[in-house]
Amino acid sequence: MEDYTIEDSTLQSSGPENIHLPLALLALAFAIFLFAQISSLGQNGRSMRWQTENLDRQIESLVESEKNLGNLVKQRESLVEQSQQVQARYTEMLTDLIKLAETDADARAVVDKYKIQRQPNQQAAPADGATPQSTP
Amino acid sequence: MPKQLISTATCSLAVLLGLWFLVSNWSNQNLQQGLQKQQDEIQSRQLTIQSQQQQLQAQQQLIDSASQLANQVGPSVIRDLASLQLQNKNQKIATLLKKYGIEAKAN
Numbered sequence: 001m002e003d004y005t006i007e008d009s010t011l012q013s014s015g016p017e018n019i020h021l022p023l024a025l026l027a028l029a030f031a032i033f034l035f036a037q038i039s040s041l042g043q044n045g046r047s048m049r050w051q052t053e054n055l056d057r058q059i060e061s062l063v064e065s066e067k068n069l070g071n072l073v074k075q076r077e078s079l080v081e082q083s084q085q086v087q088a089r090y091t092e093m094l095t096d097l098i099k100l101a102e103t104d105a106d107a108r109a110v111v112d113k114y115k116i117q118r119q120p121n122q123q124a125a126p127a128d129g130a131t132p133q134s135t136p
Numbered sequence: 137m138p139k140q141l142i143s144t145a146t147c148s149l150a151v152l153l154g155l156w157f158l159v160s161n162w163s164n165q166n167l168q169q170g171l172q173k174q175q176d177e178i179q180s181r182q183l184t185i186q187s188q189q190q191q192l193q194a195q196q197q198l199i200d201s202a203s204q205l206a207n208q209v210g211p212s213v214i215r216d217l218a219s220l221q222l223q224n225k226n227q228k229i230a231t232l233l234k235k236y237g238i239e240a241k242a243n
Contacts, residue, residue, distance in 0.1 A: 024143035027150040034153035041160040048167040055174040062181040069188040076195050083202030090205050093236050094213070104228050106220040114213055 214238060 094116055100107040110116075214233070218240035221229040233240060 018139075020139040020143035024139070024146045027143065027146035031146060031150040031153050034150065034157050038153065038157050038160050041157070041164055045160065045164050045167060048164065048171060051171055052167065052174065055171065055178065058178055059174065059181065062178060062185065066181060066185055066188065069185060069192065073188060073191055073195070076192070076199070080195050080198055083199045086202045086206045087198070089236070090210050093232075096232055096235070097213075097217075100228055100232055104226065106224055106226050106229055107217075107232075110213060110216050110220065113216065114209065116213075 095118075097107055098111060098116060098118065101111040102108075217229050217233060218238065220226055221233065221240050222242050230240070
């Protein structure tokens, strides 16, 4: 009887020690993928921080504008009150004039000249196109 | 032995990078939320400013209207009324003018 020995290279290399090489390659590939992702995230993060700084500046500017507009509205309140009083006084007088125009020809002439009429909200006012004309 | 060392090192590197990835991702999510909050605040402030501008515009219209009435149309109407009162000796117009503190006198 002859003794036969089989030398199979694949059988020799399939031992537990040789699993390390494919595992290392797989881990390396995964590490490269993760590195690319982290790099991309870092870039996004820098971009977002830049945006945050810009938005902060925008908010500061808006706060300043809001404050200035608030002050301006407050400053004008007294002027608005005076204007309302003036308007109310003239409205009252023109309303009386319209009433008088129903019975008085001179008043009627003035009302016609300045096209004074009651507006839908019951305020007497001269027409928009009415121009002041001084009488000698 | 060196093969085992290499595989252990690369696996450790992958794990570390995985952790770094998670931390970066979490940090970016926080930044994103911050941006969203800032954008909401800007929108809210823009609305407030728009409302204030409308208020200012309404005030300006009122002031302009009263100014036109007090400086242009009003005095002309009063002048005409006074003139007619003097010319025609119109007592009704005289009473009306007197009611508002105006007294017409001939020059």
